[in-house]
Amino acid sequence: MTNPAAIDTADQTVELAPSYVIPIVLIGAAIPLVLIQIWVSAGIALFGVFLLIQTVLLRLKFTPTDLDVYRGETLIRRFPYREWQNWEIFWSPVPILFYFREVKSIHFLPIIFDPKMLRICLEQHFPKA
Structure with missing residues (x-):
């Protein structure tokens, strides 16, 4: 069976599924x-809970022209590909951080989305040179 999201997505919007791996591991x-160490434990647990909440609330959508970030049904940020300079997914064995650079800023996002589909969408919409 073919993965429908892996089909040419250049003309459609793809919403990434959430990935709860990092929050649950933390x-x-x-x-x-x-x-x-109770304080270290509490800090790590709070960060894990924060990421868990973000995983539930946030969605990344790859459109033909932009990467859109949604909270529920509300668009909270749009990143046009034409302004991107580079992207990287850090630590290949277990992807934990997504980095991309725009003309005027850089962004880091924890991998709280399907990492395989994230890479596929990135390579389709903004291939590395």
Whole structure:
């Protein structure tokens, strides 16, 4: 069976599925740390909960011309590909951070979206040189 999102997406919008891996790993890692250092554990757990909430609320949509960030049904930010200079997904074995640079700014996003589909969409809409 063919993955419908892997078909030519240059003329359609693709919404990335959420990935709960990083938030769950952080929350899980905080549990045994409570025995060693409660404040470190609490900080890691709070960050994990924050990312979990963001994973539930935020969506990335790749359109033919832009990367759009939505909170629910509300568009909160649009990043036109024509302003992009570079992108990178850090740590290939387990992708944890997505970086892209625009003409006037840089952006870092934790990988709280399907990393495989993120790479496919990036390569289709803004291929690396």
